[in-house]
Amino acid sequence: MASETNSNEDLVTSSSATAAVGGLGADEDGICDGKYVVVERGDQQRIILFKSNQTITFGKGATQQDILLKGASGTGFLNAFKASPAPPEVIASHKPSSNNSKPWKKSKVRPQNLFVLERSTDPIVKSINEFYQLPDTISSGVDNRNIHDDNTSQAMKKHDIESLRGQGVSSKEILETIITSSKSFNQKTEFAQEKYLKKKEKIYGDVLVFRKPSISILSDYYFKRDPVKVLGLRPDTLSQLLSYANIHAHGKYLIFENCCGLIVAAVLNRLGGHGAALHCHIGSNPQRQALVCMNFTDEDLKPMMNLDMLYLLRGNVEKMEVGPDDIAAVAVVEAESSEEPKTKKQKLECDAGSDSDDEKNGKDSYNEQSEVEEETTFVTSRRLMASNNKEDNETSVAYFNETEFDGLIICGKEHPLTLLQRLLPRLALSTPFVIYCQYPEPLMDCYVWVKEKGIGINVHLVDNWFRNIQVETERTHPEINMSPSGGYLLYGTYIVGT
Amino acid sequence: MASETNSNEDLVTSSSATAAVGGLGADEDGICDGKYVVVERGDQQRIILFKSNQTITFGKGATQQDILLKGASGTGFLNAFKASPAPPEVIASHKPSSNNSKPWKKSKVRPQNLFVLERSTDPIVKSINEFYQLPDTISSGVDNRNIHDDNTSQAMKKHDIESLRGQGVSSKEILETIITSSKSFNQKTEFAQEKYLKKKEKIYGDVLVFRKPSISILSDYYFKRDPVKVLGLRPDTLSQLLSYANIHAHGKYLIFENCCGLIVAAVLNRLGGHGAALHCHIGSNPQRQALVCMNFTDEDLKPMMNLDMLYLLRGNVEKMEVGPDDIAAVAVVEAESSEEPKTKKQKLECDAGSDSDDEKNGKDSYNEQSEVEEETTFVTSRRLMASNNKEDNETSVAYFNETEFDGLIICGKEHPLTLLQRLLPRLALSTPFVIYCQYPEPLMDCYVWVKEKGIGINVHLVDNWFRNIQVETERTHPEINMSPSGGYLLYGTYIVGT
Amino acid sequence: MSFIERNPIIKEGDTVILFLSVNNHYPIEVTKYKKNKSGNYVENKFQTIYGHFDVMELVGKKYGTKFHLPRGWAYVLHPTCELWTKTLPHRTQIIYTPDISLIIFGLDLAPGSIVIEAGTGSGSLSHAFIRTVYPTGHLYTFDFHEKRADQAREEFQKHGLNSWVTVGHRDVISDGFDVEKPADAVFLDLPKPWEVVPHVQRSLKRGGKLCTFSPCIEQVQKTVEALKRSGEFVMIKTQEVLQRSNSIQYRILTSLDFSLDEAESASGKLVPIKKEQCKFRTLIPPPQSAGHTGYITFATFVPGVSSS
Amino acid sequence: MSFIERNPIIKEGDTVILFLSVNNHYPIEVTKYKKNKSGNYVENKFQTIYGHFDVMELVGKKYGTKFHLPRGWAYVLHPTCELWTKTLPHRTQIIYTPDISLIIFGLDLAPGSIVIEAGTGSGSLSHAFIRTVYPTGHLYTFDFHEKRADQAREEFQKHGLNSWVTVGHRDVISDGFDVEKPADAVFLDLPKPWEVVPHVQRSLKRGGKLCTFSPCIEQVQKTVEALKRSGEFVMIKTQEVLQRSNSIQYRILTSLDFSLDEAESASGKLVPIKKEQCKFRTLIPPPQSAGHTGYITFATFVPGVSSS
Incomplete structure (x- = not known):
């Protein structure tokens, strides 16, 4: 969809930015360098590490906008900004960040695409709405009886738009030109016009809003852009996972996850700095792509502990001694576990006809996915903290062995049964366990085991149906696309076995 | 829920009624003896074989109504009738039908429960709506802040209602008394009042409407009252099954079903007397419970042929000779196949927690089920036609072997794979097959086989989400209960193998 | 031809569904000529991802059979309301x-x-x-x-x-x-x-x-x-x-084995986690519907x- | 007690969830006396389908363990928002x-x-x-x-x-x-x-x-x-x-065998259809939700x- 000059490579090597994340500081609720921020333009949403001397790109081709972020620096969240063509002096002075290890790609950022952000003087609501309202000069056709689909109804061609853009004409003016030059627009019904506007907005809209990242935003963002990375965990399912696991401040939770760190982030968020979240994972590099986006303070991160599952092999782990050889063993495990989930490749010979939907609907999201891929790669390599080392693990093992946990969450790409078998006994009696899986079959295995052992009660295997509804005057209806599956949860209460 | 004096035993032995079904005749669109009719009272619906000298029962205990059907005989469908307490002379003369093999159960039909039907002089809409409207004297409370749930808000006790009933007070008057004697009713919000009314209507409503059975009514009726009998086939799924199977007049269809005859009935309905519907089944008594309810004429039934699957065992069936011994073999098969589906008993050790819902929601439907059980038993034994015999089967086998069918439907309680393997090759090229199953797993087996053989294209495994919506002024919302599963369809197009 | 009254063989004037794949099928009118964008009649060629062909070649082919294209093949299907x-x-x-x-x-x-x-x-x-x-x-x-x-x-x-x-x-x-x-x-x-x-x-x-x-x-x-x-x-x-159109897929999940044999356990050293592959067939709903x-x-x- | 601050042992004043089955669990206030319908305080007995018991017997029991009833048993669970x-x-x-x-x-x-x-x-x-x-x-x-x-x-x-x-x-x-x-x-x-x-x-x-x-x-x-x-x-x-709460069940479908062995085929007589049982585990949605x-x-x- 869109490429970003605020790109991964730039930031991966930007050690100053890395340092900035560590000491968040100064303006808790404002936009500043080194903070993750959510950028929204119409329906489009990005989560970026803010750097005021870089650009963010929306659109492509004739309507590409490379927007300099500087204008937003130091402001609070939830203000509206307008992107305006950069004045000549800005174009002249705009150079890539000095930390940039890659040469400035001239072919990508052309002067006419460079935009600057100006804080809108209007209230945010007005700025946003203005764009969506039809100019008064445009009347709504009563119906569409006289529209002919002869491909001539849109008089503006791509070339014309590009040329207007080159002349520095504003997006709003371009849009109005498109509308008035459309032979059929005035004849379309209001419903059709609205759809038309929304589509156009995606290309020509230029009102930007910055928001503070939150768990609900992150969950939504990952699910929409790269569901494979978050194992198909839909926000509504995550919301229930947190309820059924009884997450609250001062609780001590045992978590196995490799779901971008989203679960750990959500638990930390609900702990508010009080309690414990022992994050079990495979290898020394736990996933934290989503976690870092939360701009957590040291205080917020205090409850987090990490534990490489390697240390939980049955046997006399408590008194083991780890020699230099073992580090190699750990490295092997890590290399294996860092493989990408194979889900995409697992499609097999009997991939059913429903591909039609996959392909039809998937087109957009596929492009988006590749974009995220880069982003997250970048995030992975910018660690919130260093890999957890032997000492960390030994502390965690000790904590694991001495603690009766208040809840267990399993949300990983591995089969949950053996994980459940290993972790469930560490729960205090009468506390909950929750297992998430994209497929019901592994959860059925867990269910059968729990019931056979008689160590779980009130055990349920649930899934959700979830839909957004568009509420607009005379145009209220559920959104025309939905996600038909948000994964499955198995939850229950741990009890003394029979 | 309700017991019926228009009961099975009465009719099973009623040979005169049986005869009447054969020669439907006289008034094509009216209500007459021997015709199946749909009786509706509020939300309650029954499908009965109409006999004017019998009663239909709604409600129970104090509010039981045994309504004499005579008043509706000879009238057209879609008229409103009111049930009024029977005058003394009717009570005196009312005797059980002479065909009744069981003694008259005095304990069940008490004189004060006997009602007669009076054709409403108002238009049907008025008659129905009147009941649901709140009397003008009752004002709606703005909210419910002053309602106390101290169990004293309903002043009318069961005993009082029964006593009013005994005095011949009409249902409407009883209802108004209930409403006005309820301390909290006037204070409830309109929304709450409406729910209250609907609940009360179920017990005290007395407007009856007769409708002509149709496939959509039957499908809905069976799915709601006895989903096990129709294998969980929801009406929307059936509607798609008919589309994907490309059912139309003059088509020749191959159908395996033991789904109450509902599929065969639906296909016959869409054939309108033109074409062929070869009904494959196991044993000599194909299921026809739903089929008989359609009041099909001989003309409508012309396309129907029956074939016991026994005759399709691979081997030299075409030239086989059937001796008297074979009849016994057939009988054995039949006895086996007439076993009830085991679904209810198959619930096993690892029956999940969701039972809560089963039980909570299932209570009503369970009672309803047992009621249907009787009804359908009765229908089964009143055959539309005699069991198909050897000659029929031989004709059918010949037809099976010489015909290139226009479509195949499999909708049975058996695993569909071997049936598909046996029947699919009888399709003409480029014609559709559709398999219904309540569970996806058997359909996956079929999918894999079809794809391995390369004899199916455009193959899809679909399921549906379906919901009813209540549209009322200021009270529009989806219905609060839904069926979360309507079964699965596998459909595709038969092509030449690779 | 008629959508309803099926004919096993393709004739001139038929509407045929050319089926390349689940996502890729087209209705073709079997005529010698077709109107181009300028409204003139030209020879009726049909372009597919596997090359183009002269539409009249379809005549005489049996519905439900393979039709060979320059660089692949497709199936020719009789139209139905659903395919239409x-x-x-x-x-x-x-x-x-x-x-x-x-x-x-x-x-x-x-x-x-x-x-x-x-x-x-x-x-x-x-x-x-x-x-x-x-x-x-x-x-x-x-x-x-x-x-x-x-x-x-x-x-x-x-x-x-x-x-x-x-x-x-x-x-x-x-x-x-x-x-x-x-x-x-x-x-x-x-x-x-x-x-x-x-x-x-x-x-x-x-x-x-x-x-x-x-x-x-x-x-x-x-x-x-x-x-x-x-x-x-x-x-x-x-x-x-x-309606939800599902696909049938196999999934392989890694299952971790937390057991250690006696020797490993006695050594007191870290050993890698043993992994097993757990394969199952499952119904996959589309990502969006x-x-x-x-x-x-x-x-x-x-x-x-x-x-x- | 507190819903949030968990205590492993039942104390007087706690609210306990008495769990008999998935469809059958109740909150119980662990007090000596309770108000009856007439507003008077009476001894706090609790009635279940497995018999009644004196609520104070719960004191000292461990949450998450079995509690024996006159004609059966239940589990005593710590309250959570979800159970409440x-x-x-x-x-x-x-x-x-x-x-x-x-x-x-x-x-x-x-x-x-x-x-x-x-x-x-x-x-x-x-x-x-x-x-x-x-x-x-x-x-x-x-x-x-x-x-x-x-x-x-x-x-x-x-x-x-x-x-x-x-x-x-x-x-x-x-x-x-x-x-x-x-x-x-x-x-x-x-x-x-x-x-x-x-x-x-x-x-x-x-x-x-x-x-x-x-x-x-x-x-x-x-x-x-x-x-x-x-x-x-x-x-x-x-x-x-x-939300849909599913159950896990096994299903057995009869599979019909249409093959005949040579002898059967040669006999030219009808033989019964052979049947096999096909068992699978499946997720069963509730009949209504x-x-x-x-x-x-x-x-x-x-x-x-x-x-x-």
Whole structure:
């Protein structure tokens, strides 16, 4: 969809930015360098590490906008900004960040695409709405009886738009030109016009809003852009996972996850700095792509502990001694576990006809996915903290062995049964366990085991149906696309076995 | 829920009624003896074989109504009738039908429960709506802040209602008394009042409407009252099954079903007397419970042929000779196949927690089920036609072997794979097959086989989400209960193998 | 040819569905020439991802068999209403098979039914109506867009369905339906169905059914209100159906083995976690599917003066 | 005791969930005496299908263990918000866990949040609010029904939650919320939430969120309209969630064998169809489940005068 000059490579090597994340500081609720921020333009949403001397790109081709972020620096969240063509002096002075290890790609950022952000003087609501309202000069056709689909109804061609853009004409003016030059627009019904506007907005809209990242935003963002990375965990399912696991401040939770760190982030968020979240994972590099986006303070991160599952092999782990050889063993495990989930490749010979939907609907999201891929790669390599080392693990093992946990969450790409078998006994009696899986079959295995052992009660295997509804005057209806599956949860209460 | 004096035993032995079904005749669109009719009272619906000298029962205990059907005989469908307490002379003369093999159960039909039907002089809409409207004297409370749930808000006790009933007070008057004697009713919000009314209507409503059975009514009726009998086939799924199977007049269809005859009935309905519907089944008594309810004429039934699957065992069936011994073999098969589906008993050790819902929601439907059980038993034994015999089967086998069918439907309680393997090759090229199953797993087996053989294209495994919506002024919302599963369809197009 | 009366062999004039894959199939009119964009007739070649071919080569081929393309192959399928709905040229938003099925089912249509439809749109639903009422019923379908009505009429002719359908160019809100026979069913897919209710009352037979399809709830609210106000409709109900087309896939999950054998355990050293592969077959819903198409409302017409 | 601060052993005054089966569990207050229907205090006995017992026998038992009843046994569970929601005494329609979860999640609540709720109702959602904002936040919850407010206050006290909640008897439509601190979130479960919008504007902090729960779409339409008219709410969205609780069952389908061995085939006589049993494990959705609970609408408050 869109490429970003605020790109991964730039930031991966930007050690100053890395340092900035560590000491968040100064303006808790404002936009500043080194903070993750959510950028929204119409329906489009990005989560970026803010750097005021870089650009963010929306659109492509004739309507590409490379927007300099500087204008937003130091402001609070939830203000509206307008992107305006950069004045000549800005174009002249705009150079890539000095930390940039890659040469400035001239072919990508052309002067006419460079935009600057100006804080809108209007209230945010007005700025946003203005764009969506039809100019008064445009009347709504009563119906569409006289529209002919002869491909001539849109008089503006791509070339014309590009040329207007080159002349520095504003997006709003371009849009109005498109509308008035459309032979059929005035004849379309209001419903059709609205759809038309929304589509156009995606290309020509230029009102930007910055928001503070939150768990609900992150969950939504990952699910929409790269569901494979978050194992198909839909926000509504995550919301229930947190309820059924009884997450609250001062609780001590045992978590196995490799779901971008989203679960750990959500638990930390609900702990508010009080309690414990022992994050079990495979290898020394736990996933934290989503976690870092939360701009957590040291205080917020205090409850987090990490534990490489390697240390939980049955046997006399408590008194083991780890020699230099073992580090190699750990490295092997890590290399294996860092493989990408194979889900995409697992499609097999009997991939059913429903591909039609996959392909039809998937087109957009596929492009988006590749974009995220880069982003997250970048995030992975910018660690919130260093890999957890032997000492960390030994502390965690000790904590694991001495603690009766208040809840267990399993949300990983591995089969949950053996994980459940290993972790469930560490729960205090009468506390909950929750297992998430994209497929019901592994959860059925867990269910059968729990019931056979008689160590779980009130055990349920649930899934959700979830839909957004568009509420607009005379145009209220559920959104025309939905996600038909948000994964499955198995939850229950741990009890003394029979 | 309700017991019926228009009961099975009465009719099973009623040979005169049986005869009447054969020669439907006289008034094509009216209500007459021997015709199946749909009786509706509020939300309650029954499908009965109409006999004017019998009663239909709604409600129970104090509010039981045994309504004499005579008043509706000879009238057209879609008229409103009111049930009024029977005058003394009717009570005196009312005797059980002479065909009744069981003694008259005095304990069940008490004189004060006997009602007669009076054709409403108002238009049907008025008659129905009147009941649901709140009397003008009752004002709606703005909210419910002053309602106390101290169990004293309903002043009318069961005993009082029964006593009013005994005095011949009409249902409407009883209802108004209930409403006005309820301390909290006037204070409830309109929304709450409406729910209250609907609940009360179920017990005290007395407007009856007769409708002509149709496939959509039957499908809905069976799915709601006895989903096990129709294998969980929801009406929307059936509607798609008919589309994907490309059912139309003059088509020749191959159908395996033991789904109450509902599929065969639906296909016959869409054939309108033109074409062929070869009904494959196991044993000599194909299921026809739903089929008989359609009041099909001989003309409508012309396309129907029956074939016991026994005759399709691979081997030299075409030239086989059937001796008297074979009849016994057939009988054995039949006895086996007439076993009830085991679904209810198959619930096993690892029956999940969701039972809560089963039980909570299932209570009503369970009672309803047992009621249907009787009804359908009765229908089964009143055959539309005699069991198909050897000659029929031989004709059918010949037809099976010489015909290139226009479509195949499999909708049975058996695993569909071997049936598909046996029947699919009888399709003409480029014609559709559709398999219904309540569970996806058997359909996956079929999918894999079809794809391995390369004899199916455009193959899809679909399921549906379906919901009813209540549209009322200021009270529009989806219905609060839904069926979360309507079964699965596998459909595709038969092509030449690779 | 006819969509309904199947013929095993492709003839000139047929509409054939060229099936390359589940996502890739097209209707082809088997004619020597076709109109190009400038309105001139040119030789009828068809372009696919596997190369192009002369459409007349299809003549004589058997439906349901392979057809070889320059760099691959496809299947040639007999058209059905369902395949047509998936491939037809969109002149408007169309109604798809799950809704079509529910509409026809809920209207209790069968051979012999008289059906009125407005508007015709791209004719997706019309084809299914005709299939159901054939050979003894009739569809009267109206569109206020003249060109669309003409295109639909032409299509029905080509598809061999014209005997069972009458296409009218007509604004039914102002002009009503003007169908002589009382109809068994009226179907409305219009922005303001409530404005047509009086015409529907004049056109339906007693016990006949009305069905409306509306994307927005406000349209449903107004329609239901109009139906109730008329005092002549009963059994008013509104439904919504969404179909999900699933794929069948195998999944392999890694299962971690936390056991250590005695030697490993005694060594007191870290060893890698043993992993096993756990394979299962599962139903995979699509990543995205229809979240809404339209609300389907049914009502039964029972006029005030009741028959007896 | 406290719902939040877990204690492994049952003490007098605790609220215990007595779990007999998935369909059969009850909250029990562990007290010596209880009020009977006439308002007198009597010994606290509890009746189950497996016989009755003296509630004080529970004292000293470990949560999560078996408790023996005269004719069977049950488990004694520590209360959680989710178990409470399933077992609480209904004073009103309540909101269930799937909606509760989405509400709390969508409002981005965390420890320290200040939340306003109206109406309190049966306190189902309130418990979950308190759990989330604990120990540094606070819930202000209002109900216009005095007795309900009193009952809720008493319940929070018994459940050890009173430090983090203030219950008010108040008609918020006429009187507003009167909470001193600017709130992070306002939740409304009222018949006419749109009438409260001006009060919400006065109570929320910049960037704070409003959530409304309404069963009918008309309520949503009016609320969204009021929010838009106010000119101070952005990111307005409406959602719906339905949970399905499935069971895991084995199914056995009969598979018919159409093959005949040579002898059978040669005999030329009818033989019975051979049958095999085909067993598989499958997920069974409930026969019926919630079709609708309510529409959940979120909006973010950004007042006209923007900060910088």
